[in-house]
Amino acid sequence: MPATCLVVMGVSGAGKSTIAARLAGELGWPMAEADEFHPEANIAKMSAGTPLTDADRMPWLHTIRAWIDEHASNGTSVVVTCSALKRTYRDVLRQATADVRFVHLSGTPDTVGGRLSGRSGHFMPPALLESQFADLEPLAADEEGRDAVAVDVTATPEQITAEALDRLGLRPGSAGTAHDTADLG
Template sequence: MSATCLVVMGVSGAGKSTVAAHLADALGWPMAEADEFHPEANIAKMSAGTPLTDADRVPWLEALRAWIDRRDAAGESVIVTCSALKRTYRDILRRAGAQVRFVHLRGSTDTVGGRLSGRSGHFMPTALLESQFADLEPLDPDEDGVALDVTATPEVITTTALDHLGLRPAGSTGAADAAPDSNTPG
């Protein structure tokens, strides 16, 4: 059986890195930040306030998928942060050999914008948030994942995601109960 890749997705400022770190700690899986897979040209565009095009994103997503495939070949499940805004982007990731599942962190423009404006040391300017919300396509019913509101604490989001996806924290002995969730896509 193939490994699992949890993709923590959403617009910049949604809390992907924080929630992914909590999930990685809970599951004992390694974590990768998709931002680290961007070529310099993409980082320069975003730093200048220029939204990326689909053509800019495809090589980035393919590099991330290749990393997922290498981890899967080693039998290693992983957590990845990735905006994965459009279905077509998620489809590139879903072509990996691992079982790719999504944790979509969703929130209002005001909530996420407030977080983003208070963040320093990141190449993504607040001005590009509008373009990300415009591109964002929620998970479709046939995409394996859960959509959760970012106003909950990272601990609550983590527990809810694990419960919904039926994943057990590292060291846990009992089966996780997959609880119904009103935040599921569809």
């Protein structure tokens, strides 16, 4: 059985880091923040309030996919945060050697904007939220199911985590996770 990569996706401020950390903790899998894979040029653009283009994002997505592949080659399942706003971005990640699955943290601009405005110490300014919602292509009907679920962000982190694990069939101790906790490499 191949390693699994659980991608926690959504716009900035949706709660990706919080939920990914909870999922990684529940599953005993290593976690990475996709923001850490951005080249300096991308960070500078976002810090200046300039939205990233597809051309800006593609090398970043390929770097994330390489990280997933590196862990999958060792049989290690992982959790990663990544906006994965467009299907084409998700398709790049799906090309990894792991079984790539998605948890879309879905919320309204008002809900997410309220959270984002209270966040400090992040290079993504709240002014770019509108551009992220404009770029967002929610999970398509053919994406949802075993490999991808959308979860409403108005629930508590505990509820969101439980719902994602249940809907993806990834409850710790279930048949699909026993191999994943042996090597946290």
